[in-house]
Amino acid sequence: MSKISLIAAVGRSGQIGMNGELPWYDSDDLRWFKMVTMGSILIVGSKTLETLPPLPGRAVVGWGREIDPEQMIVSLVDKNPDKIIYVAGGARTYQAFMPFVKRAHISRIDYDGPADTFMPQLWGEPDYADAVRFQAVS
Ligand SMILES: NC(=O)c1ccc[n+]([C@@H]2O[C@H](COP(=O)([O-])OP(=O)(O)OC[C@H]3O[C@@H](n4cnc5c(N)ncnc54)[C@H](OP(=O)(O)O)[C@@H]3O)[C@@H](O)[C@H]2O)c1
Numbered sequence: 567m568s569k570i571s572l573i574a575a576v577g578r579s580g581q582i583g584m585n586g587e588l589p590w591y592d593s594d595d596l597r598w599f600k601m602v603t604m605g606s607i608l609i610v611g612s613k614t615l616e617t618l619p620p621l622p623g624r625a626v627v628g629w630g631r632e633i634d635p636e637q638m639i640v641s642l643v644d645k646n647p648d649k650i651i652y653v654a655g656g657a658r659t660y661q662a663f664m665p666f667v668k669r670a671h672i673s674r675i676d677y678d679g680p681a682d683t684f685m686p687q688l689w690g691e692p693d694y695a696d697a698v699r700f701q702a703v704s
Contacts (some may be wrong), residue, residue: 570639570666572653573602575673576685584619584658584685590677602671606650607642611659625649635662661686 576582577593583589599668604623612630625646642651652671653663670688 569643569650570653570663570668571601571633571650572660572663572667572670572688573672574655574660574670574685575599575675577677577679577681579678579681580625581675581677581679581681581686583614585682586613589679589681590675592673592675595673595675598673603652603654606651606652607615607646608654609638609642609659609663610654612655614654614656614659629662635666639663656660657683657686664688 570672574582575588575592577589581589587694596602600621603621607627609624609627612628615626615628618626625677627638628641639651642649653660653667662684667688
């Protein structure tokens with residue numbers, strides 16, 4: 567399970583979502599997301615899936631509470647041994663897959679406005695922004 571990564575864009579106070587969408591529009595980050603995830607498999611929660619635009623070049627796999635995260639990952643790795651798998655949100659999905667995530671790509675967005683969905687803590691560290699296994703990308 568060494569290829570499981572997480573990718574998220576997080577506001578200054580941990581914001582990740584608002585009304586089912588991203589709270590901001592950041593074209594640089596969207597370009598970054600495209601570049602990093604191209605050719606990979608994305609695990610996305612069923613709520614996020616409702617508003618996700620088409621993502622050419624990536625296989626998007628929906629997750630809901632009926633699906634056991636570990637079994638899902640084992641099956642995806644088994645069928646796609648050479649692909650990187652990204653857990654791509656939202657909050658419930660990050661939370662459910664956190665035990666299997668080895669690496670996090672976090673874009674820190676300069677946004678301090680409202681949100682209704684927030685990033686869960688990574689690996690139990692008090693502040694994910696300082697987590698040792700955390701890889702800041704912007
Ligand atoms: N900033 C970012 O990088 C980023 C990335 C992705 C998403 N987002 C944002 O995150 C928000 C969505 O996050 P989210 O956490 O609400 O949803 P989500 O992770 O996209 O999907 C959540 C799904 O989990 C299932 N679930 C599991 N336990 C549940 C429970 N106790 N109650 C209800 N549902 C449960 C439900 O699916 P079933 O009903 O099918 O079981 C639900 O649809 C959106 O605003 C989206 O734009 C942000």
